[in-house]
Amino acid sequence: MSEFTIGETDFLLDGRAHQVISGAMHYFRVHPEQWADRIRKARLMGLNTIETYVAWNAHSPRRGEFSTEGGLDLARFLELVAAEGMHAIVRPGPYICAEWDNGGLPAWLLRDPEVRPRSSEPRYLEAVTEYLQQVYAIVAPLQIDRGGPVVLVQIENEYGAYGSDKDYLAHLVQVTRDAGITVPLTTIDQPTPEMLSDGSLPGLHLTASFGSRTAERFATLREHQPTGPLMCAEFWNGWFDSWGTHHHTNTVEQTAADLDAILSVGGSVNFYMFHGGTNFGLTSGANDKGMYQPIVTSYDYDAPLDEAGHPTAKYFAFRDVIAKYAPVPAEVPDAAADAPAFEVPLQRVAALFDVVAASGSPLGTTSAHGDLPTFDDLQHDSGLALFTTTLPDGAAGAGILGFEEVRDRAWVFLDGSPVGVLARDSHENAIALPRTGGQLSILVEDQGRVNYGQRIGEPKGLIGGARLDGAPVLDWSVTAIELDAVPGVAADASGAAPGTDAAGPVIARGEFTLDAETDGLFLDTAGWGKGLVWVNGFLLGRYWRRGPQRTLFVPGPVVHSGVNEIVVLELEVLAEARAAFLAGPELGHTEV
Template structure:
C-alpha cells in the first residue's frame, strides 16, 4: 500500500503536502449489519464525502473485563479497510468515552461494580482499564495510519469533555495513552463546543468545534481564531438532525439549513464531519439515555440523516449531493448512488407459544438488602427482587429508592402498580396484606445515561425499599434476587407452551415465540403496535427495544439476518400484547406517540400565581446569540428558580432558551444533576420537541420554545426549575437558541427565587 502523510498546515490540512478539506461522513459500524458496511460506505462516497468518521465503542469490544472481541460484526479494522477500498479516509474517535446516545456513552457497565469509582477522571483503576483497552485498539488500527499505507488520518482524544468537567491533567493522560497505543504519526485532536473548548485544550492537539444546523458559523469559530489564527478550522460534528427519545416527538431538522451551513463551510475551506450521515440502529440493548432527567433514546438512530436508518436514500440526501458535486477535486465526478436494499412485506402472523416469565425464573441469589444489578454481576436486562411481608390490616406505602428504570410491583402474583423513572415515580399504596404475602418488584433496565455525570447510572433498585405506615418507616430485608439477562441463549432456553387465545389476561411479563416463512429476502420493519414494552430477537439477533408510547412503532429487521424458509421470532413483552401478532412492513413508523404525558410540564388548567412575589432581579438581555451572564449583586438561598420572559427582541410573543446555568458563591455553575422543571406555561410538543427540560440538557442545539400556536404566543412566559437541593446562588447565565433571525429571543425578564414551591392554581 502507498504510504502518505496528513498534517496541519497554515489554515488548512495537508494531505500528501496539498491542501485538503475533510468532508467526513459519520457512520457507526455497530449500528450497521456487517453485511451492509460496504453499501453504506459506498452510499456516503456517492454523497460526495471523502472520509468516514467513527467512534470506537469500548463496551462493545470488552463486554466483560479483560475479554476483548474485535471479530465479525466488531471487526473495526475490516470496516476501515472497506473504506480504503473505496478511496475513503478515516477519522477514529476511540474515547474512552464517546457519548453517541450509546449505552453508558461507550463505557463498560462492569466499571460500576466498583462503587467508589471515578469515571472520566484520573482514578487509577479507570485509567488502567482505559490504557489496556486503548492498547487493544492500537493493535487493530495503528498500522492503518496513512503513514503506514493505511487510510486513518486523524485520531480524537476523549470527547466533548468540556460538557463534563475541567481537568487538563486527565486529558493529557488520555492523550499519552492514545499515543502509547501507537497513534503517533497523524494529528490528534479534541472536540468541544465553542462555549467551553478552552477549559481543557492542550497545546499539542488540534482544536475543533461541534455545532448544528442554523448556527452562526462565524460566531462558532471566532474565539478559536483569536487564539489560533493560523489553525485549520473544522466542525467535528455538524449535526444533520437529532435523536429520538421514548415518549417524545420524532426529531427532524431542515435540509435547507443543513445545506446552507455546509456550503458556507466549504466556501471558506472549513472541514467538517456530518453527524450523522447515516445513523442506523442501536440494536439489542445498546441505546443509551440522556441526562439530566433520565430520558432513554429509541432503538432507531435514524437521526433524520441524509441516509435513512435502513440505508435508504432520502430527499435530504439529494439536497446534500447536489451541493457536494460542486466541491470535488478537479476532473472528478460523483459515483453512482448504490441501489437501495430491497424491502419486503411479511403478512401478519401469530406467535403461537408463550413462556411466562415468573414460570421461567433462573436460580435465585440471596441478599439481605436490595442492591443494583451490577453487584449481582449483571449488565443488562431485568432484575426481580422478591421478599415476604408481615401482616398488616391497614393500607401502607411502599417506597422504592430508586428504581432504574421501569418497574412493576406484584403482590402474591397480582400486579398492583407500574412505576416509570421518566415520571419520577417511586411509591405504591399497598392494600392490607396477610402474613408472608409475597412482594415481587420487577425492574427493567433501559439504556444507561450516556451524558454528563449521568454515566454513574446503576440499574435495578439502587438504594433501598421501605414500608411506611402511620407510625413507622422500616426497610425491607431478606431478598431473593433473580437476574434476567438479554442474551439469546437465556431467552431461547425457556419452557414454551402453546398460547391459547385469551391467555395472560393478568398482563404478566412473558416470552412469546413464533415462526414465519419467507420465499424471498429483503429488509423489513417489524410492526410492534400490538405490543406493550420489551425486546425482540429474530433468528438469534436482538433487533432492539420497543415501547408502545412511541414515537418509534417498528423495529428495523435487516434482510441479511433473515433466511429463506422458516424464521424464528421471540418477543419478551413486559406487560402483555393486545394480541400476540405482528407483521413486516416495507417502511418504518417512527412518528406515532401514544398516551404519554411524561414530557409536559403544565397540568391542564394549571396557572402560576406570582401575586405577592417580588423579583430578585429585573433586567433585559442583549440581542446576542452567545452566553449572557447576569449577576444579582448578592447571594440568595435558592431551591426554586423562576425565569419570567416579559418581551422579545423580535417583537413576537414567543420565548426560547437553549441553556440555563446558575452561578454559585464561587462564581462557577452549580450542578444541574437534580434539576427538574416543575412548570412551564407553554412548550412546543407537537410540531417540534421543544420541551422545557431542554434548558438544562447540556445540549446547546436543543431548546425550550413556547407553543407555536398564535393563541399561546403572548407574554409573559414562565419556567420554574426545582434544583432538587438547596443552593446559594449569585446569578445565572442564559443562552439563546443558536439560529439567527428566529423568534423567541428574550428581551425583558424577571427572576423570582424561593425556598418553597411557587403557587400553582
C-alpha cells in the same frame, strides 16, 4: 504510503491542501454484512472520509476481555473504508456519549467507588490505558503513513463540557503516541471559550461541534486556534429521539444551506450522522438533566442515509452542495424499494415468572440477599431482574411501599397480581399495596444508563433499599434475568398448548416464511405494550407503545429465505397476538 498533516490553513495530503468531507457511521450500530454497502453510498454522496467512535463497553463487557468478533471487527471495518478508496477518522473516547449506554464506559469500571471517570484518578487511568492500547494495536497499522486509511485520531470527546483535568488529557496523548499513533490528534468541543479552553491541550488540533451559525462558530474557534484548518467535526444534520417525545427532523433546505456555509469558507466537515443505524439489543443510553429520558432503539437520526441504508432527500441535497466544492461520482444509489409486508400469528408460550421459578431455569440462578441489592451489586450490567420477598403481616389494611429511587421502571406484583408501575421518568418511588402480607414480586428494567453529564456510572435497580410503612423490607430472592436465553425458552415451549393470558410478562413466539432474501424488514409494534423482540435469535432491541418509534428495523442478513422465527418478551400487555411487517419505517410524529 501517504502523509497527512496540519498546515497553516488546511489539512495537507502529501503536501497539498485537502478538505475533509466525512460522515459518521458507527460500525457497532450497523450489521457487519451491510458495512460495505453503507460505505459505498457515502462515497457516492461525495464523501472522502468515514468517521467512527469505538465503544469500549461493547468490546469489553468484562475487564480483561477485548472482543473483535463479528460486528466489533474494527480492523475489517477500516479495511472496507480503505477498499472504497476513502480515509477514516477514529474516535476511541474512552468516553463517546453517542446516546450509547453509559457513554461507552463499561459498567464494571464504575462499580469501584474510588474510580473517578474522565479524570487522572489512578484506577481509571490504568483501565483506560489497557483499553486504548488494545484499540491502537488495531488502528496503528492502518494509519495513512503505513498504507492504511486512518488520517486523524481524536483525544477524549467534548471534554470541555465535563471537566478540565489537563493531566488526564496529557495521559491520553502520551498513551496514544506511545502506541504508535503518528497521525494528527484532535479534540472536539462546542465552540464556546470555556469548553474550547478546558477540553484542549497545546499540540492538539481543535475542532468544533455545531449545526448552525457557521460564521460565528468558526470565528470563536479561530480565536482559540489562530492557524490550521477549520473543521466542524460534528455537523449536527439531524438529532436523536427519546421515548415519550417526538421524532426529530430538520429541514433539508436549512441543513443544506448550513453545509454550504461550512464548505464555502474552506472548512472541513464530518456529518453527525451520515448513517445512524440502530441501537440493537440493550445498547441505547439515556439523558438525565433533571428528568430521565431513555433513548429509542432507532438511531435513524434524520440522517442522509436512513436507518435501513436508503438515501433520503437530504442525501441528494447534500450531494449537490458537495459537488460545488469537490468531485462527486456520477453514479447514484438505487431508490428504496418497499419491504415485504405481511402478518403472522404469535403463540403465547410461557409466563416469564413461571420460567424464572422453575428448577434449573435457563433465565438465571436465584440468589438470597438480606438487603435489597442493586443491579451492580449483582454484577448485572443491563436488562431485567426479578426481586421477590414474603411480607409476613397478613393484615388486610393497605400499606405504602417505597424506595429512595427507582432506576428505571418497576412492575409491582402481590401474590402474582399486578399492583402498579413505578417509573423513573415520572419521579415515582412509592406505591400503595392493597395489603401488607403475601408474596411481593418486583420486576425491574434498566432502560439505559445515562450517557451524558454527571450521572454517568450511577447504579441501576432499586436504590436505597425498600421500606413498607417506614420499616425496612428484608430477605430477598433475586434473579438477574439472562435475556440471551429467552429465544431458547420460547423454542422449548413452542409445542405446549397455546397460552391465553395477554398480561405480561409473557413470552410469545411465531414463524414467518420469506420467499427470497431481503435488504431488511420493518416490524410493526403498535399492537404491543413494552418489551423486547428477537428475530432468529438476534435481539433487535426495545419497543414501547409510548413511541414515537413504531417499527423496529430487521437487518437483511438477520433473516433468510425459508422459515424464520420471531420471539417477543412482552412486559405489559400483548394486546394483539400477531406480528405485522410493514413496507417501510414508521418512526413517529414529528411535532408536539
